[in-house]
Amino acid sequence: xxxxxxxxxxxxxxxxxxxxxxxxxxxxxxxxxxxxxxxxxxxxxxxxxxxxxxxxxxxxxxxxxxxxxxxxxxxxxxxxxxxxxxxxxxxxxxxxxxxxxxxxxxxxxxxxxxxxxxxxxxxxxxxxxxxxxxxxxxxxxxxxxxxxxxxxxxxxxxxxxxxxxxxxxxxxxxxxxxxxxxxxxxxxxxxxxxxxxxxxxxxxxxxxxxxxxxxxxxxxxxxxxxxxxxxxxxxxxxxxxxxxxxxxxxxxxxxxxxxxxxxxxxxxxxxxxxxxxxxxxxxxxxxxxxxxxxxxxxxxxxxxxxxxxxxxxxxxxxxxxxxxxxxxxxxxxxxxxxxxxxxxxxxxxxxxxxxxxxxxxxxxxxxxxxxxxxxxxxxxxxxxxxxxxxxxxxxxxxxxxxxxxxxxxxxxxxxxxxxxxxxxxxxxxxxxxxxxxx
Ligand code: UD1
Numbered sequence: 325x326x327x328x329x330x331x332x333x334x335x336x337x338x339x340x341x342x343x344x345x346x347x348x349x350x351x352x353x354x355x356x357x358x359x360x361x362x363x364x365x366x367x368x369x370x371x372x373x374x375x376x377x378x379x380x381x382x383x384x385x386x387x388x389x390x391x392x393x394x395x396x397x398x399x400x401x402x403x404x405x406x407x408x409x410x411x412x413x414x415x416x417x418x419x420x421x422x423x424x425x426x427x428x429x430x431x432x433x434x435x436x437x438x439x440x441x442x443x444x445x446x447x448x449x450x451x452x453x454x455x456x457x458x459x460x461x462x463x464x465x466x467x468x469x470x471x472x473x474x475x476x477x478x479x480x481x482x483x484x485x486x487x488x489x490x491x492x493x494x495x496x497x498x499x500x501x502x503x504x505x506x507x508x509x510x511x512x513x514x515x516x517x518x519x520x521x522x523x524x525x526x527x528x529x530x531x532x533x534x535x536x537x538x539x540x541x542x543x544x545x546x547x548x549x550x551x552x553x554x555x556x557x558x559x560x561x562x563x564x565x566x567x568x569x570x571x572x573x574x575x576x577x578x579x580x581x582x583x584x585x586x587x588x589x590x591x592x593x594x595x596x597x598x599x600x601x602x603x604x605x606x607x608x609x610x611x612x613x614x615x616x617x618x619x620x621x622x623x624x625x626x627x628x629x630x631x632x633x634x635x636x637x638x639x640x641x642x643x644x645x646x647x648x649x650x651x652x653x654x655x656x657x658x659x660x661x662x663x664x665x666x667x668x669x670x671x672x673x674x675x676x677x678x679x680x681x682x683x684x685x686x687x688x689x690x691x692x693x694x695x696x697x698x699x700x701x702x703x704x705x706x707x708x709x710x711x712x713x714x715x716x717x718x719x720x721x722x723x724x725x726x727x728x729x730x731x732x733x734x735x736x737x738x739x740x741x742x743x744x745x746x747x748x749x750x751x752x753x754x755x756x757x758x759x760x761x762x
Contacts, residue, residue: 343732345743347720348752349702351586355749357579359594359620360386360740361569365531366412367434368508369538369567370394373403373414374441375512376542378564380414385569387740389733390432397428397435416564426452426483432737436464436505439487440513443476449487453480466506470497474510474517494519494558502527502552502638508535514556515544521556528552529639530599534570541565573600574645575739578714580607580614580623581649582746585656586721587625590749595621602642606632606650610657631659631696636666648674648715654694655683656722663692674712677705681719681727702727710738717742721751730758 361384371394373380385391387410395405395412402420406413422442429435429452442449453464464485468478471487473495478487494517499506507527512535514521526532528550536549542565545557576595583590584607597604597616604614610629615622631654636644644667654661655678665672672692675685680703684695702725707713713735720727729735732755735742746753 342730342758343736344728344730344756344758345717345732345735346754346756347702347717347727347729349723349725350721350751350753352588353583353586353590353749353751354588356591356593357745357749359576359579359592360384360388360572361410362386362531362534362572362574363388363390363738364434364504364529364572364574365534366391366569367394367432368437368531368535369569370398370412370414371435371437371441372512372535372538372542373398373416373564374401374420374438375445375516375539376562376564377416377418380416380564381566382412382414383410383566383568384571385410385412386572386575386738389737390434393428393431394435397424397438400425400428401438420446422446422448422450424449424451429453434505436467437508437512439467439485440471440509440511443471443487443489444492444513444516447489447491450484451487452484464505466499466501466503467509470499470506470510470523471513473497474513474521476513492517492558494521494556497521497523499523499525501525504529504532507532507554511536511539511546511554511556514554514558515539515546515562516560517556517558519558521554521558523554523556525552526554527638530570530573530596538565538567541567571596571599574643574711576600576621577603577646577649578718578739579745579749580612581653581714581718582721582749582751583623583625584610584612584629584653585718586751587627588750589622589624591620591622593620597621602640603646606634606642610653628698629653629657631657631661631694633662633664635664638667644668645711648711649718651675651685651692651694652678652715652718654696655685655700655719656698657696659696661694661696663694665690665692673708674715677708677712677716678719680705681716681723683719699724701725704728704730707731707734709734714739717746717753728756728758
């Protein structure tokens, strides 16, 4: 299939109706979920195809809207993008457009990572300032400062960032904060810069290592991925490769959170325990039994879990993206738990939706104080972003009655076959079309 999203992924039926999920009290859960390739990796791997002429195949690709949107962006730049079952084939030509337009970039913030590859290969890039999930302001100053250190010059005009450089040159760069996006953009620029680039205080996420692995297969010389310092020796040219996307730790965490709510025993095929050690330690201390092996994870929750305190931190700390799932689990656990957000301001929008379901959550600055209840109450709620939507699903599983989660398109941005996978482990869920004009 050439780059186009299936109808159920666009969130609307084009006639004023929007998808919602209807979820009824479910459990105990039982069965197996096949974990998808990571959303936060595949989008960057797709951007990396701008670095070399040729035909790429990416495997273990999640069937999510963001992948189609990134495909749309690359197609608009002249690449040929073909989606298959769990694959995407991308043909990058010798010349392509260096403009990433707002109509597409506005839909996913991750598209900012085309900036580094475009400057590295073509010496110019015009990229609209990004949009993405609706939480806090997310500047790109570290991306730009790092690229400037390699010789690029930027101006902003009409909402676009316009970058130019004759030849990128290797530099020593120290990031103020281990930003995931800045690390990826700078790594993709440095692989074709002249000389050696050393980037300190980089992000260490498994998705960074996945990107570095693909770039090295393409002929790049990157060492230190997974540590705080990347050393990159620039090369003159790169070539197209095949690559398999790393497993999605956020999807794994989502199904574990569902288990925490509805109890039972599930198997997560393809989950990688060593990419989520800190979270697993927390879940164990709450009372979940977790047995990892080479092929995945088996998790068991016999009854109500115990509350814990959690702080988000850059990897290997507990990811900010897990936080809505953790808050949802705590609304049902025994006791009081305090969740502290250290990465983003204002990432608690979903709390008011949980409150509609009877949850007891008090926000105090960066902290959420969550008092567990025995049971929440089903309600009409709204998914503000991907993980907030997943958090409401978790709460709905053990709520009394029925919950309708509107704005399902946010969830479709990040989860392959959300309904089918949940039904497969015994969740009473269906997609319903809601006419908002009424
Ligand atoms: C990625 C993930 C996102 C996750 C986040 C943190 C993708 C597609 N998204 O987002 O799901 O929540 O990592 O783990 O991979 N910052 C600046 N200046 C910059 C760059 C970042 O101030 O130039 C700040 C941001 O505002 C934020 C923090 O640094 O407060 C983390 O941002 P970053 O790690 O860059 O997140 P993303 O790459 O956008």
